[in-house]
Amino acid sequence: DTAVSQTPKYLVTQMGNDKSIKCEQNLGHDTMYWYKQDSKKFLKIMFSYNNKELIINETVPNRFSPKSPDKAHLNLHINSLELGDSAVYFCASSQDGTSEETQYFGPGTRLLVL
Amino acid sequence: RKEVEQDPGPFNVPEGATVAFNCTYSNSASQSFFWYRQDCRKEPKLLMSVYSSGNEDGRFTAQLNRASQYISLLIRDSKLSDSATYLCVVPLWDYKLSFGAGTTVTVRA
Numbered sequence: 001d002t003a004v005s006q007t008p009k010y011l012v013t014q015m016g017n018d019k020s021i022k023c024e025q026n027l028g029h030d031t032m033y034w035y036k037q038d039s040k041k042f043l044k045i046m047f048s049y050n051n052k053e054l055i056i057n058e059t060v061p062n063r064f065s066p067k068s069p070d071k072a073h074l075n076l077h078i079n080s081l082e083l084g085d086s087a088v089y090f091c092a093s094s095q096d097g098t099s100e101e102t103q104y105f106g107p108g109t110r111l112l113v114l
Numbered sequence: 115r116k117e118v119e120q121d122p123g124p125f126n127v128p129e130g131a132t133v134a135f136n137c138t139y140s141n142s143a144s145q146s147f148f149w150y151r152q153d154c155r156k157e158p159k160l161l162m163s164v165y166s167s168g169n170e171d172g173r174f175t176a177q178l179n180r181a182s183q184y185i186s187l188l189i190r191d192s193k194l195s196d197s198a199t200y201l202c203v204v205p206l207w208d209y210k211l212s213f214g215a216g217t218t219v220t221v222r223a
Contacts, residue, residue, distance in 0.1 A: 040215060041199065041215050041216050042213065042215050043158065043201070043213040044213075045210050045211070048210075056210060090157055090158070099205030099206060099210060099211055100145070100146050100205060102148075102160045102163070103160075103211065105157035105158050105159070106157060107156070107157050108155075108156075108157055
């Protein structure tokens with residue numbers, strides 16, 4: 001059983017396109033996250049939702065819009081893709097959202113914008 | 115000063131060797147710390163948590179020095195399977211985690 005799953009695993013697309021990445025967790029956690037890992041390997045938080053409510057919204061372009069239909073799902077929609085959006089996007093979840101907890105990561109979505 | 119800084123390595127060690135590396139952090143209010151492990155092209159996974167002065171889990175020992183604001187990770191009797199990037203993670207004051215860029219360890223036969 002996959003605890004945190006993401007689709008798609010790979011995404012190759014042209015500049016200017018709009019794409020979505022989906023994430024689901026079956027751990028019963030209340031909090032979910034989106035991270036971006038760039039070519040320099042830094043993992044940076046983008047968004048966090050707790051029980052479908054946005055609690056972390058880092059300074060990312062407003063072309064990125066998260067949506068949480070329920071606490072087990074967190075999707076990421078990206079409009080007007082740019083070359084600099086190429087990265088690995090990881091979804092994660094944790095029980096309550098406090099910074100003391102373990103976060104469980106999905107396998108990542110490798111996005112390449114051409 | 116960056117929130118979390120790590121020596122990127124790579125640390126290239128033979129099987130059976132001991133390898134240790136540090137992570138420095140800037141938020142003196144942080145109470146707990148984490149080491150995550152990330153294999154090549156995989157997701158990060160928790161290796162161990164550090165809440166007081168340190169923690170030991172088998173061949174892995176993490177130590178915390180609050181006065182100097184650094185955490186170290188020591189791996190004894192290295193195995194080939196220990197080859198990975200080790201991410202130092204420090205909680206911030208606003209429920210976020212700050213990840214270091216990672217220290218790469220390669221264990222050779």
